Structures are given as structure tokens and as C-alpha cells.
Amino acid sequence: MSEPERRASGDRGKSTAEKPRLDRQRILEAGAEFIEQFGPRHLTMRRLGTELGVEAMSLYRYIPSRENLLDGIVEVVIDELYQDPEVYAEPRHGWQDYLLRLAHGLRRLALAHPQVFPLIATRPTEAPWVRPPLRSLRWVESFLKALTSAGFSNQAAVDAYRAFSSFLLGHLLLEVAALGADVGPVDDVEPRPPRSTDLDDYPLLQRLQERLSEDRSEQEFEEALESLLDRLEALQN
Amino acid sequence: MSEPERRASGDRGKSTAEKPRLDRQRILEAGAEFIEQFGPRHLTMRRLGTELGVEAMSLYRYIPSRENLLDGIVEVVIDELYQDPEVYAEPRHGWQDYLLRLAHGLRRLALAHPQVFPLIATRPTEAPWVRPPLRSLRWVESFLKALTSAGFSNQAAVDAYRAFSSFLLGHLLLEVAALGADVGPVDDVEPRPPRSTDLDDYPLLQRLQERLSEDRSEQEFEEALESLLDRLEALQN
DNA sequence: ATGCTTAGCTTACATCGTAAGCCAATCCGA
DNA sequence: TCGGATTGGCTTACGATGTAAGCTAAGCAT
Numbered sequence: 001m002s003e004p005e006r007r008a009s010g011d012r013g014k015s016t017a018e019k020p021r022l023d024r025q026r027i028l029e030a031g032a033e034f035i036e037q038f039g040p041r042h043l044t045m046r047r048l049g050t051e052l053g054v055e056a057m058s059l060y061r062y063i064p065s066r067e068n069l070l071d072g073i074v075e076v077v078i079d080e081l082y083q084d085p086e087v088y089a090e091p092r093h094g095w096q097d098y099l100l101r102l103a104h105g106l107r108r109l110a111l112a113h114p115q116v117f118p119l120i121a122t123r124p125t126e127a128p129w130v131r132p133p134l135r136s137l138r139w140v141e142s143f144l145k146a147l148t149s150a151g152f153s154n155q156a157a158v159d160a161y162r163a164f165s166s167f168l169l170g171h172l173l174l175e176v177a178a179l180g181a182d183v184g185p186v187d188d189v190e191p192r193p194p195r196s197t198d199l200d201d202y203p204l205l206q207r208l209q210e211r212l213s214e215d216r217s218e219q220e221f222e223e224a225l226e227s228l229l230d231r232l233e234a235l236q237n
Numbered sequence: 238m239s240e241p242e243r244r245a246s247g248d249r250g251k252s253t254a255e256k257p258r259l260d261r262q263r264i265l266e267a268g269a270e271f272i273e274q275f276g277p278r279h280l281t282m283r284r285l286g287t288e289l290g291v292e293a294m295s296l297y298r299y300i301p302s303r304e305n306l307l308d309g310i311v312e313v314v315i316d317e318l319y320q321d322p323e324v325y326a327e328p329r330h331g332w333q334d335y336l337l338r339l340a341h342g343l344r345r346l347a348l349a350h351p352q353v354f355p356l357i358a359t360r361p362t363e364a365p366w367v368r369p370p371l372r373s374l375r376w377v378e379s380f381l382k383a384l385t386s387a388g389f390s391n392q393a394a395v396d397a398y399r400a401f402s403s404f405l406l407g408h409l410l411l412e413v414a415a416l417g418a419d420v421g422p423v424d425d426v427e428p429r430p431p432r433s434t435d436l437d438d439y440p441l442l443q444r445l446q447e448r449l450s451e452d453r454s455e456q457e458f459e460e461a462l463e464s465l466l467d468r469l470e471a472l473q474n
Numbered sequence: 475a476t477g478c479t480t481a482g483c484t485t486a487c488a489t490c491g492t493a494a495g496c497c498a499a500t501c502c503g504a
Numbered sequence: 505t506c507g508g509a510t511t512g513g514c515t516t517a518c519g520a521t522g523t524a525a526g527c528t529a530a531g532c533a534t
Contacts, residue, residue, distance in 0.1 A: 022512075045491065057492075058513045066491065095473075096466050103462050122359065122410075122420045131411055156472040162411075167465050170407025173359075174368055174399075175454045183359045217412045225340050227468045228404050229333050231460075235393040236332075259481075281521065294523075295482045303522065 022054060024062040028072040035073065036115045039182040045069075074123055077116045078136060081105055095150035099164065102143070106133055106168055107175075114176040118183040121173050127197050129212035131165040133172065141202040148204065158211050162220055259291060261299040265309040272310065273352045276419040282306075311360055314353045315373060318342055332387035336401065339380070343370055343405055344412075351413040355420040358410050366449035368402040370409060378439040385441065395448050399457055 020026070030052055035043050045066060049056040063069045082088055087105035110117040110133075121132045130140055140161065147157035177183040199206040257263070267289055271280050282303060286293040300306045319325055324342035347354040347370075358369045367377055377398065384394040414420040436443040 044489080046489085055514055056490095057515080060492070061512065096470075099466060099469075100462070103458075107458060118359070122355070122414075124414075124420070128415060131414075151474050152472060153474075160469045160472060163465060163469065166407035166411055167403075167461060168407070169411060170403035170405070171454075171458050171461060173410075174403055174406060175458070177359075177361075177368075178365060178452070178454065183361070215415070217408075217415065221340075221344060221408050221412070223468075224404060224408060225337070227464065228400060229336060231464045232336075232397045232400065233333075235389060235397060237388050237390075282523080283521075292483055293521095294484080297523070298481065 022052065022058060022062060024072070025076075027052065027059055027062055027069070028076045031069055031073045032076055032113070032116055035119075036113055039115050040070070040119060041182055043070075070119060070123065073116065074119050074135075077109070077113050078120060080112075081109055081139070084108070095146050095152075098146045102134075102139075103164075103168060107172060110172040110176050111179075114179045114181040117172060117176045118181060121169055129209070131162065131169075133168050134161075134165055137197065137199075137202055137205060141205050144204045144208060154208055154211060158208060159216070159220070161212075162216070163224060166220070166224065259289065259295060259299060261309070262313075264289065264296055264299055264306070265313045268306055268310045269313055269350070269353055272356075273350055276352050277307070277356060278419055280307075307356060307360065310353065311356050311372075314346070314350050315357060317349075318346055318376070321345070332383050332389075335383045339371075339376075340401075340405060344409060347409040347413050348416075351416045351418040354409060354413045355418060358406055366446070368399065368406075370405050371398075371402055374436075374439055374442060378442050381441045381445060391445055391448055395445060396453070396457070398449075399453070400461060403457070403461065 027048070031043060031048055034048055034051055044056075045059055046056040048069075049059055052059075059069075063072065084105045086108075087101050110120075113120075117133070120135065123132070123135075125132060125135045126137065130137065134140065134143065143161055143164070144157045147160055148154060152160065173183060199209065205212070264285070268280060268285055271285055271288055282293040282296055285306075286296055289296075296306070300309065321342045323345075324338050347357075350357075354370070357372065360369070362369060362372045363374070367374065371377065371380065380398050380401070381394045384397055385391060389397060410420060436446065442449070
């Protein structure tokens with residue numbers, strides 16, 4: 001009424017626009033920020049709406065559901081790992097260097113987003129053999145490539161991927177929990193129907209899918225346990 | 238009206254009573270069972286009520302809130318570890334034996350309750366230095382006693398506790414997730430105000446509380462990472 | 475008998491996710 | 505220039521949820 005037309009004049013958006021228009025990316029980023037500030041539990045459609053100066057239902061033009069919103073937020077945050085110059089950079093100095101960078105990158109990510117990290121760590125992944133927190137097909141492919149091309153057998157590379165995931169998950173989840181993050185059941189999700197993924201862009205994944213799907217949890221557990229005991233032995237006395 | 242008095246006659250309850258009366262324990266057990274069957278996401282006060290043949294609000298006479306209900310369920314399930322004869326039994330054959338039993342006991346527990354385990358793993362603990370999944374004061378005390386009396390220094394015992402927790406959490410959480418359990422944010426919780434706990438019964442905890450509260454995540458991470466890399470090196474070629 | 479206590483029920487409310495439909499502003503082809 | 509189509513956000517509405525408040529009937533002790 002009183003306000004002279006807001007979002008005025010023909011110059012579309014780009015200018016000083018105090019209300020830059022809604023779009024999926026903006027929503028996801030706002031969501032990530034919101035969670036970091038208040039914890040996932042407080043992220044509701046209505047609150048995120050008001051945060052963006054908009055009604056809750058407006059979000060649904062860009063986001064099909066709250067579940068999908070959370071998935072999107074996780075993706076957005078994970079994507080930072082690609083922008084991390086310390087991590088991205090072809091494995092120049094051997095696989096150990098690669099794994100070190102990756103581990104440190106993920107730790108940095110977790111510490112930078114302690115509230116989002118539990119989502120990264122516990123939300124179902126797009127395929128059952130993709131394990132958090134290294135939860136994108138791209139990273140799995142990258143991981144397997146680094147190891148196999150360093151002389152690991154396929155099986156060994158897969159085993160390494162699993163061991164690496166378990167290690168990161170356990171340590172980082174406990175570390176952010178200690179920071180007071182809302183680790184605890186954040187939000188419940190139905191086990192997802194395995195969205196049959198397109199592996200065209202991921203040759204290694206395609207080739208190793210079978211092996212990746214095998215259940216070797218028992219052996220993995222026993223081996224890691226034994227190795228842990230060895231390590232602890234060194235602490236004795 | 239028509240029904241001739243149910244829960245009849247003076248013989249109080251013990252008999253054939255098809256409606257055995259409500260009490261906290263019974264509610265928690267029903268809750269655990271319910272979660273195991275349908276996943277935590279579907280556990281609502283009303284549904285648990287009907288499960289017990291009772292209105293939702295009746296539960297509140299025994300349970301202050303849903304949060305507390307989940308806590309109780311976790312406790313009930315964890316308590317099974319004490320009943321496990323493979324685990325409980327004073328550390329007869331040295332600390333390694335003790336840790337092996339404990340690890341296997343927890344794994345058994347996780348596999349027996351894949352839907353509850355994520356709660357065990359991610360719900361906030363009663364003190365910040367109690368780390369899931371070994372999340373009861375009793376177990377921490379027991380753990381520290383086993384190690385210190387086997388010659389570990391206090392610091393070493395604490396370090397061992399942390400390494401052990403991370404190991405179990407990572408491996409077991411991923412293992413039950415692979416079983417299709419609702420790992421993903423199950424239910425969100427406010428970080429709990431550290432309920433100042435009574436440590437009178439736990440002399441070691443009392444003595445080591447300071448050390449247990451120190452933040453050594455960086456070192457722990459680096460050491461475990463290095464050890465993991467060593468282990469993976471053996472897989473190469 | 476009388477009043478107290480107990481255990482479960484009824485009602486009510488705020489908040490949530492989201493389905494359905496509305497409406498004004500913009501865009502586009504004539 | 506215009507008039508329909510499209511777009512983007514809003515309004516309303518519904519069922520589910522956790523839980524506060526108060527009720528009531530059965531059993532108890534006096």
C-alpha cells in the first residue's frame with residue numbers, strides 16, 4: 001500500500017535488490033547457515049522461510065520436501081571439500097599424501113560445520129555402498145583411483161575405503177559431539193529406496209560395484225580391532 | 238458397561254491379567270521393541286500408547302517426555318551388555334582379552350538391535366566425557382580399571398578409552414547403517430545441560446575426571462590416522 | 475461410610491510438514 | 505500495444521505430533 005513498489009524498476013534483480021529473489025541454491029545456503037546457528041532440530045520450513053523473508057510454502061517451489069532440503073544442505077556443505085585447495089589437487093605425493101589431505105580436509109570441514117556434520121555422517125547415502133562421511137560418488141571414485149593407481153588391488157582399495165570411512169566417522173562424529181553439536185538423532189529418515197544411480201561418469205565405481213557391495217564387516221571389524229589393540233599395547237607402561 | 242469388570246478380582250495383577258498394568262520398565266521395553274520393528278521415526282507417544290493398550294497421555298505418568306523415553310530405551314538396551322556372560326566376567330585374561338570381549342559384546346548388541354543402536358551411538362551422554370557407544374559411567378569405570386590395573390598410566394588408559402570409542406562408533410554405526418537401519422538423524426536433541434553427576438560410586442572416574450575432560454582430539458586424530466595409514470600400507474601390492 | 479490417592483482418560487493447544495488453490499506481476503507473441 | 509499464459513509467492517487448510525491441564529473412577533486407609 002504505502003510502500004512505493006518494491007523490487008522496483010525494470011533492472012532485473014542484479015542491482016541493489018534487498019530481496020534478491022528465491023532460488024534453490026540460496027535456500028540451501030540459508031539452511032546450512034541456519035543449522036550451524038541453531039542446530040538442525042530448529043530448522044523448520046516456516047522458520048527458514050522467515051529467515052529468507054518469505055512464507056514457508058514459497059520454499060516448496062524450489063524444494064520438494066524437508067527431507068530433500070536436508071539432503072541439499074548436506075551436499076552444499078560437502079561441496080566445500082572440492083573448493084579446499086589443500087585437498088583438491090591431484091595426488092602429487094603418493095597415496096599417503098592423498099589420504100592425509102583428505103582426512104585433514106574432512107576434519108576441517110567437520111570443525112567448520114559442527115552442526116551440519118552429524119547430518120553428513122548419518123543421513124542415508126545415494127547408494128548403500130557409499131559410506132559417510134566421504135559420501136559423494138565423485139569422492140569415492142577419486143579415492144579408489146588414487147589407491148588403485150598406487151598399486152593397490154581392487155579389493156585392497158575397497159577395504160581401504162571402508163577402513164578410512166569408519167575411522168573418519170568415529171573420530172569426527174565424536175569430536176563434533178564434544179563441541180556440543182546436535183549429534184543425536186537429528187532427524188529421522190526412512191531408508192531410501194536405492195535410487196539406481198547412473199555410474200556412467202565413474203568407471204571405477206562401475207567396475208568395482210560388486211566388490212563394494214559385498215559384506216565384509218566381520219573381517220573389517222576384526223582387523224581394525226586387532227590393529228587397535230596393537231596400537232594400545234604401545235601405550236602400556 | 239457390558240464387560241464384566243476387567244482386571245478383576247482382588248488377586249493383584251500377578252495372575253492372567255491381559256492388561257498387566259503400566260510401569261516405566263514395561264513402557265521402555267515396549268518402546269525398544271517398537272523401534273526395532275518400525276524404526277525410531279515411527280515411535281510416537283500415541284502409537285506406543287496403543288501398542289500398550291493405553292492412551293498416549295497415560296504414558297506421561299511414568300515418563301516425563303519423549304526425549305526421556307528415548308533415553309530410557311537406550312539405557313534398557315545398553316543394560317543387556319551387563320547380562321552378556323561373554324562380556325561380564327572380570328578380566329580374567331588380561332586387558333586385551335577384556336577389550337576383545339567388550340568389543341564383541343558391543344558388536345553383538347548392535348547387530349541384535351540395529352534400529353536402536355544409532356540412538357545409542359548418537360544420543361547425548363550424561364557427561365560430556367562419556368562417549369558413545371560405551372556410554373554408561375559403569376562401563377567407563379570398568380574400562381579404566383581394567384587398563385590401569387594392567388599397567389596403563391592414567392593418561393594412557395584415558396587415551397585408550399577414547400580410541401576404543403571412536404573405533405566402535407565408526408565401525409558399528411556404519412555396519413548397522415548398511416543393514417538399513419535408520420541411522421540418519423533419528424531425532425534431534427538439545428545439547429543437554431551437563432547434569433552434574435554423582436561420582437561417589439566411581440572412584441576412578443572421580444580421580445580421572447579432569448583428564449577425561451581434556452581435549453586431545455587433535456593428537457588422537459593424528460595418531461589414529463597414522464596408524465591407519467600404516468595398516469593400509471600392508472594392503473598395498 | 476468418607477475422604478484421599480492413584481492410574482488412566484479427555485480435551486485442548488501450539489507447532490509441524492505440506493496439499494491445494496489463489497492472485498498479482500511479469501513475459502511474450504500478435 | 506495488448507491480452508493471454510506463466511511465474512513466484514501467498515493464503516488457507518488439514519492431519520499428525522508432543523504435551524499441559526484437568527477429570528474421573530476405582531481402590532485404599534481411616
